[in-house]
Amino acid sequence: GGGAGAGVAGGITAGDANEEEVRGYDSELEYLDDQFATLVQRIQVAAEVQKRRVKQAEVEESAAPWEKPTKKVNVSELQAKLRISEAKIALRLQRPGKLGTPRLEGLCAQLQLDAFEKSVLLITCGYTISPVVKQLLAQTSASAHSYDADRLSVGRILQVFTTSFHEQVSRRVYFYKSARLVRRGLVRLVSDRYQNRDDLTDCLVRLDRRVLDCLVGLEDESTEVAESASLYSPSVALEDVVLPEALSSKLLHM
Numbered sequence: 001g002g003g004a005g006a007g008v009a010g011g012i013t014a015g016d017a018n019e020e021e022v023r024g025y026d027s028e029l030e031y032l033d034d035q036f037a038t039l040v041q042r043i044q045v046a047a048e049v050q051k052r053r054v055k056q057a058e059v060e061e062s063a064a065p066w067e068k069p070t071k072k073v074n075v076s077e078l079q080a081k082l083r084i085s086e087a088k089i090a091l092r093l094q095r096p097g098k099l100g101t102p103r104l105e106g107l108c109a110q111l112q113l114d115a116f117e118k119s120v121l122l123i124t125c126g127y128t129i130s131p132v133v134k135q136l137l138a139q140t141s142a143s144a145h146s147y148d149a150d151r152l153s154v155g156r157i158l159q160v161f162t163t164s165f166h167e168q169v170s171r172r173v174y175f176y177k178s179a180r181l182v183r184r185g186l187v188r189l190v191s192d193r194y195q196n197r198d199d200l201t202d203c204l205v206r207l208d209r210r211v212l213d214c215l216v217g218l219e220d221e222s223t224e225v226a227e228s229a230s231l232y233s234p235s236v237a238l239e240d241v242v243l244p245e246a247l248s249s250k251l252l253h254m
Contacts, residue, residue: 022088024097028217031102034092035122036130038085043133045082046160047140048075103215116174117181119161124187124207125215127152154189155201172200186211 025031052075093105101109104125108118126133138150142159154175158168173179181187189203243251 022091022095024092024095024099025102026098028099028103028215031099031104032125032216034085034089035104036126036133038082038089039122039126039133040136041078041082041085043136043140043160044073045075045078048073048078049163050142050159103217107211107215111180111184111186113180116161116171120157120174120181120205121186121207121211121215123157123160124152124205125212128207128212129216152205153201154203154205155199157205158201175200175203175205 025034093102104118104121107113107121113121123133127137134150137152137156141150141156154172158171162168162171175182175189177183182189185208188206188208189200190206191203238252241248
């Protein structure tokens, strides 16, 4: 919670780092590098918590004979490191740097996105451009199917950023069509056409390319590399659209 983060931040200022050592960010990539490193820690924590849940439920996982026994991990230690990393980012954001306000922070403030919506943008961005984040998501996936392991779905995001089944269910609304992230086109939900799955948690989550370029600071790259287009399903029927007759005929002909 906020109280724990504030306590850790105070510990960083007073003990783990001197005032002079903690500085602001000089570039978008420097900021994202810190965020991705913290995201990696969060994915590791979520994976270990999930293992504990399975063990507490007395669900035995049958390991293959060739698999090595998993090393025991101290979850409390991982959680403490995660809190320190998050507090360090919060502290650096308060300090002056060449960058000023990172674009992800500015976007969340402008659109009034909450912490969970910010996390969704961060993990979709990391999944797209960070090989470490993508590989770790695949390695820690609980999916029984190998083709699902390296896919970023609604269910996978909920696993990483929630701590209980009740929380997972309550946060499904963040991926409804009426939700801010989807309604504003920041992320897109893609159904897997190769599988007959209709549940929301099976939908794949993709970050809009323009948003990605903005967050990384590469707005001009898309047009420099190639022209691109996005396909959206219409929300109204064509016969309900009011158009001049000539234009309507041309569109229908096309």
